[in-house]
Amino acid sequence: MKADVSPGSPAPLAEPPEAAEGTRSLVALAAAEARYRGVLEAAADAIFLVDAAGSILLANSSAERMFGYRPGSLSGLCIDLLVPESKRAAHGEHRAHFDAQPRHGSRRLTHLAGQRRDGSVFPAEISLSYIIEASGTIVTCAVRDVSERDRQALALRRLNASLRLIHDCNAALVRAGSESEMIAGIVDRLHRQGGYSAVWVELVDRSSSDARLAAEPAALVVASSLDGDLWRRGFREQLTLPALEQAQALTCLFGSAGGLADWSGDLADRGQRAAIALPLFGRGVAIGVLNLLTPEPQGFDEAACEVLEDLADDLAYGIFAQRAEAGMRLLKRAVEASANGVMITDALKHDHPITYVNPGFEAITGYGAGAVLGNSGRFLLAGDHDQLALNELSQALRERRATQVTLRCLRKDGSPLWVELNVSPVGSADGTLGHFVSVFHDISERRRYEEELEHQANHDSLTGLPNRNLLRDRQQQAIAYAERHDSSLALLAVDIDQFKRVNNSHGHGYGDQLLRIVAERLADSVRDGDTVARLGGDEFVMILADPLGEEEVARVIARILEKVAQPIDLDGHALAISCSIGASLFPRDGRDPETLLKNADAAMHRAKARGRGSFHFYQAEMNERVAGQLAMEADLGRALERGELELHYQPQVDLLSGKIVGAEALLRWRHPARGMIAPKDFITLAEDSGLIVPIGQWVIETACQQVRAWRDAGLATPRLAINLSARQFQSDDLAEQLAAALARAGLDGGALEVELTESLALQDIGRVTAILQKIRQAGVTMAMDDFGTGFSSLAHLLRITVDRIKIDRCFVRDILSDRTAAAVALAVIAMAKSLGVKVIAEGVETEAQLAFLRERGCDELQGFYFSGPLPSEEFEVLLREARGLSFAGSSEAEDEDDGARTLLQRGV
Numbered sequence: 076m077k078a079d080v081s082p083g084s085p086a087p088l089a090e091p092p093e094a095a096e097g098t099r100s101l102v103a104l105a106a107a108e109a110r111y112r113g114v115l116e117a118a119a120d121a122i123f124l125v126d127a128a129g130s131i132l133l134a135n136s137s138a139e140r141m142f143g144y145r146p147g148s149l150s151g152l153c154i155d156l157l158v159p160e161s162k163r164a165a166h167g168e169h170r171a172h173f174d175a176q177p178r179h180g181s182r183r184l185t186h187l188a189g190q191r192r193d194g195s196v197f198p199a200e201i202s203l204s205y206i207i208e209a210s211g212t213i214v215t216c217a218v219r220d221v222s223e224r225d226r227q228a229l230a231l232r233r234l235n236a237s238l239r240l241i242h243d244c245n246a247a248l249v250r251a252g253s254e255s256e257m258i259a260g261i262v263d264r265l266h267r268q269g270g271y272s273a274v275w276v277e278l279v280d281r282s283s284s285d286a287r288l289a290a291e292p293a294a295l296v297v298a299s300s301l302d303g304d305l306w307r308r309g310f311r312e313q314l315t316l317p318a319l320e321q322a323q324a325l326t327c328l329f330g331s332a333g334g335l336a337d338w339s340g341d342l343a344d345r346g347q348r349a350a351i352a353l354p355l356f357g358r359g360v361a362i363g364v365l366n367l368l369t370p371e372p373q374g375f376d377e378a379a380c381e382v383l384e385d386l387a388d389d390l391a392y393g394i395f396a397q398r399a400e401a402g403m404r405l406l407k408r409a410v411e412a413s414a415n416g417v418m419i420t421d422a423l424k425h426d427h428p429i430t431y432v433n434p435g436f437e438a439i440t441g442y443g444a445g446a447v448l449g450n451s452g453r454f455l456l457a458g459d460h461d462q463l464a465l466n467e468l469s470q471a472l473r474e475r476r477a478t479q480v481t482l483r484c485l486r487k488d489g490s491p492l493w494v495e496l497n498v499s500p501v502g503s504a505d506g507t508l509g510h511f512v513s514v515f516h517d518i519s520e521r522r523r524y525e526e527e528l529e530h531q532a533n534h535d536s537l538t539g540l541p542n543r544n545l546l547r548d549r550q551q552q553a554i555a556y557a558e559r560h561d562s563s564l565a566l567l568a569v570d571i572d573q574f575k576r577v578n579n580s581h582g583h584g585y586g587d588q589l590l591r592i593v594a595e596r597l598a599d600s601v602r603d604g605d606t607v608a609r610l611g612g613d614e615f616v617m618i619l620a621d622p623l624g625e626e627e628v629a630r631v632i633a634r635i636l637e638k639v640a641q642p643i644d645l646d647g648h649a650l651a652i653s654c655s656i657g658a659s660l661f662p663r664d665g666r667d668p669e670t671l672l673k674n675a676d677a678a679m680h681r682a683k684a685r686g687r688g689s690f691h692f693y694q695a696e697m698n699e700r701v702a703g704q705l706a707m708e709a710d711l712g713r714a715l716e717r718g719e720l721e722l723h724y725q726p727q728v729d730l731l732s733g734k735i736v737g738a739e740a741l742l743r744w745r746h747p748a749r750g751m752i753a754p755k756d757f758i759t760l761a762e763d764s765g766l767i768v769p770i771g772q773w774v775i776e777t778a779c780q781q782v783r784a785w786r787d788a789g790l791a792t793p794r795l796a797i798n799l800s801a802r803q804f805q806s807d808d809l810a811e812q813l814a815a816a817l818a819r820a821g822l823d824g825g826a827l828e829v830e831l832t833e834s835l836a837l838q839d840i841g842r843v844t845a846i847l848q849k850i851r852q853a854g855v856t857m858a859m860d861d862f863g864t865g866f867s868s869l870a871h872l873l874r875i876t877v878d879r880i881k882i883d884r885c886f887v888r889d890i891l892s893d894r895t896a897a898a899v900a901l902a903v904i905a906m907a908k909s910l911g912v913k914v915i916a917e918g919v920e921t922e923a924q925l926a927f928l929r930e931r932g933c934d935e936l937q938g939f940y941f942s943g944p945l946p947s948e949e950f951e952v953l954l955r956e957a958r959g960l961s962f963a964g965s966s967e968a969e970d971e972d973d974g975a976r977t978l979l980q981r982g983v
């Protein structure tokens with residue numbers, strides 16, 4: 076049955092009754108119909124009346140709205156049209172079957188679907204009631220659209236699932252032992268439990284500085300239907316990277332493949348409907364991105380996004396925490412493994428007790444954790460609180476700020492320990508100060524090295540005494556002190572006498588030993604507060620702090636001289652040394668270090684000029700003298716080339732024959748400005764400056780040429796003695812030089828004699844004797860000069876074989892007045908006799924001296940009594956006239972004559 080029923084004029088529900096009665100009944104019926112119709116129209120469900128053939132007899136407005144039909148257009152249509160196409164055939168069959176076996180009653184059918192006019196399908200529930208009428212069964216069908224209810228139910232289900240997922244994920248976060256395990260766990264759960272078809276996490280490459288993602292994902296689970304990773308590239312560029320850059324979750328829906336980008340089209344083809352990229356940020360730092368794919372079109376609706384964002388936050392926090400913990404573990408390991416000592420103290424407790432020390436602390440200090448925990452770190456100072464750095468340290472602790480100080484501590488074994496200490500306050504979680512962390516750096520070795528360098532820079536390596544640098548400091552300090560206290564100080568310049576000779580002749584090792592001994596002796600002679608410094612060579616300087624005056628300084632100097640003069644035994648060589656000292660006083664002789672030193676030096680040179688072992692206080696005119704000496708040294712250097720040197724000749728007379736048997740060549744310097752200068756005024760200078768070597772060569776050459784000239788002049792020339800300075804023996808070829816000079820003059824060795832001084836004994840005696848032997852082999856004779864004045868041992872001297880011994884002037888001078896002088900002279904004569912050596916007395920000035928010596932067996936004389944040194948021309952006259960001494964009588968006659976002194980007379 077088909078009815079064209081429109082909602083405005085609904086079809087009658089029943090046939091009208093009999094006429095009379097009928098009119099009332101009709102009215103009542105119409106009223107009832109109107110009520111039913113009202114009910115129908117008010118119903119939210121779609122309500123249909125359908126006949127047995129399936130034609131819609133009536134449909135309410137809700138039905139037209141629900142199925143998308145215009146008002147009235149449903150009537151007459153087959154109800155099957157409202158069933159989804161796929162179910163339509165089954166529905167028809169079902170309806171036919173029912174028609175064949177009609178029955179009363181009602182049914183409720185769920186999980187059905189309706190199809191709208193536009194073809195769209197919606198979930199529906201249907202209630203059916205059957206009325207069997209004569210014309211057939213009429214079915215009342217109430218259809219309810221349950222889309223919204225289903226959607227809500229689905230959302231609820233999803234929410235529950237998500238909550239379960241979150242819970243499980245959080246459990247995984249907590250339980251994970253490592254970052255990778257945690258990420259893998261989350262990814263796996265999201266895939267298995269959350270039903271996401273692909274889940275992966277990409278992390279920021281921590282080795283890159285610009286938050287770039289690592290090339291490979293940290294974890295990835297993909298359903299097999301999504302095999303192949305071509306789509307992932309597009310996903311990465313379109314979702315993952317922008318999400319990270321924008322720091323917000325980005326979603327993408329794939330409706331159908333048409334018109335979509337390659338990657339999303341590919342995913343849509345493979346049944347995927349939505350994608351999301353969730354950035355992971357931990358404490359504001361980009362960590363990575365969590366990416367998900369789902370076949371559910373609503374998979375990333377608002378609620379799901381919310382849940383996933385929470386999960387992403389948890390994951391980010393978990394990674395951050397894992398990293399922080401790994402960082403902590405790493406830090407702990409680093410602290411444990413650090414070679415630096417680490418000490419943590421409790422800043423809140425009195426005395427800051429130690430709460431932690433690392434193994435490095437024990438290695439450095441020797442104290443293990445067990446011994447120090449609970450103590451104050453102060454114990455390391457071992458009571459040494461007199462350190463400036465401690466002020467800074469305690470102030471920093473008080474002010475709760477970081478500081479760095481260098482401290483002197485003591486190790487457990489008592490050895491000194493220098494540490495560089497970095498102290499930093501460390502806050503508690505609530506921001507208040509909780510601890511101090513102190514890092515110890517053992518700088519003992521560096522400190523030792525620095526001290527060594529400082530010592531080297533300020534001390535003389537040979538003697539360990541302060542050097543010029545430190546002396547200057549000490550001088551300044553002493554001057555400042557004296558100025559403040561209105562007191563004085565003395566500066567002593569000390570120089571070892573004849574040190575150069577010792578050094579040159581015995582070698583530097585010997586000289587070094589001597590310097591060390593002198594250094595010790597000088598240091599032993601003064602008080603602790605005084606300074607002894609070595610400036611170099613044999614130059615020492617002493618500062619006597621706060622002396623009472625010149626007398627006290629003189630007493631100290633006397634003590635020094637005495638101490639230094641004590642005999643020294645060096646490798647079996649008995650050595651008597653002495654030093655010369657010059658003193659300047661502050662403020663009298665200078666107010667600054669330079670002036671005091673210069674003046675003490677000038678005084679020292681003056682002392683040297685006085686002779687060995689003396690001292691002198693500075694006097695104003697001294698500087699001129701020193702300057703004069705320097706000028707003289709410069710002049711002497713030029714004297715040779717300018718021909719200012721000449722030789723004078725002093726005859727030596729035989730005491731038996733009275734004849735001139737020899738002569739001594741004595742050097743003179745005819746200075747253009749100062750006139751004739753005697754050797755005593757420049758020989759020492761020449762020796763000290765080394766000029767004596769070329770000068771000595773000149774003497775040898777000139778002496779030889781002079782003999783040659785006299786001989787050529789037909790004069791009977793006696794042997795000529797020349798003086799050899801000890802310094803000349805340092806040239807190994809001295810003998811060769813002599814031989815060459817003789818050869819050049821065409822002379823044999825007998826023409827010359829060399830005069831040696833006792834100071835030769837200070838030289839390397841082996842070397843000297845070897846040279847002397849060569850000289851002797853050349854036929855040259857030898858005389859020992861100034862015998863008895865030297866400081867060498869007799870035993871030493873005896874190793875040098877000489878032909879003549881010269882009794883020194885000083886004994887001859889006093890020979891008649893001083894018993895000691897006479898005894899020495901006699902002893903020399905006796906010794907010479909016993910050795911078979913001739914004796915010559917020098918400095919004989921009087922007849923009485925001559926008589927005494929002649930009488931005691933002295934062989935020869937030299938002295939003013941007969942003649943002083945003469946220029947060559949004058950000496951030539953002596954030779955030409957063959958002058959000599961004539962003796963008035965024999966020695967016996969002299970004895971008889973009371974006026975023995977007159978027995979000798981000077982030959983004319």
Ligand SMILES: Nc1nc2c(ncn2[C@@H]2O[C@@H]3COP(=O)(O)O[C@H]4[C@@H](O)[C@H](n5cnc6c(=O)[nH]c(N)nc65)O[C@@H]4COP(=O)(O)O[C@H]3[C@H]2O)c(=O)[nH]1
Binds near residue numbers: 725740758797939944
């Ligand atoms: N009081 C007094 N003095 C007398 C008398 N007779 C001689 N004299 C001085 O005694 C010195 C003798 O020389 P010397 O002992 O070898 O002592 C020499 C010698 O050691 C050294 N000398 C001189 N010429 C040379 C030289 O060519 N080479 C070296 N190395 N030294 C030289 O200089 C020293 C001093 O020489 P001169 O001043 O010439 O002094 C000479 C001479 O003038 C006298 O009767 N009374």
